[in-house]
Amino acid sequence: MAKLSKNRKNLAELVDREQVYSISEAVELLKKSSYVKFDETVEVSYHLNVDTRHADQQIRGAMVLPHGTGRSQKVLVIANGAKEEEAKAAGADYVGNAEYLEKIQGGWFDFDVIVATPDMMGELGKLGRVLGPKGLMPNPKTGTVTMDVAKAVEEIKKGKIEYRVDKESNLNTIIGKLSFEDDKLVENFKALNDVVIKSRPAAVKGTFVKNLVLTSTMGPGIKVSID
Incomplete structure (x- = not known):
């Protein structure tokens, strides 16, 4: 407990909670402030000037980071026929249809992302109450409902991330691991x-990004300038 208190004291001395740092400075500080033995995940948190009650302000999408995320993701593809073979060839961890829908219904969640062909969404939709709260329901906006299942799987394996603004107007996502070289985290x-x-x-007037913070699994929140 004494060691933990000492670590927190050191963090308080190292990082000025009120100061806004450049992204390069923030990455450097985050690395200096790490006191755990595992490779922490680096995250960014935006607080945006949006009102998610309006459909046109519900920001959501996906992208492949230049240097990936540093973590492997298990991909389940729900498809039929030739699309199953495409998914397997692209490196999907699990491929099938009815049998996997039954497993999910029974409480199986040994995967991180679901990719589905449009024709399977009718069946998948029946699991909305199970998949929705976990953020696992495929969506065309994030490229996980598609006929090009091979491309979708390959992008996820390369380090594709999804981002979505929540009801409190916050957008949180990962940009890599603390072990990444500084410039790779900055580029991501x-x-x-x-x-x-x-x-x-x-429709947004005035400042769009109200607050932006860089942090890691066990690290401090460091305010970052968007310039």
Whole structure:
């Protein structure tokens, strides 16, 4: 407990909670402040000036980070016939249809992402109450409802991330691992930030990004400038 308190004290001395840092400075500080032995996940949290009660302000999408996420994701593809073979060839971890829908209904969730062909969404939709709360329901906006299942699987395996603004107007996603070289984390951040800024709804007036914080699994929250 004494060691934990000492670590927190060191963090307080290292990071000024009120100061806004450049992304390069923030990455450097995040690495200096790490005191755990595992490879922490690096995340960014935006607080945006949007009202999600309006459909045109519900920001959601997906992208492949330049240097990936540093973590492997298990992909389940729900498809039929030739599309099953395409998915297997692309490296999907699980491929099938009815048998996997039954397994999910029974409480099986040994996967991170579901990719489905449009013709299977009718059946998948029946599992909405199970998949929806876990954020696992495929969606055309994130490229997980598609006939090009091979491309979808390959992108996810390369480091595709999904982002979505929640009801409190926050958007949280990962940009890599703390073990990444500084410049790779910076490049991943800049790629994501460009996409977020370009997603600004036309109806939004004034400042779009109200707050932006970089953090890691056990690290401090560091305010970041979007410039």
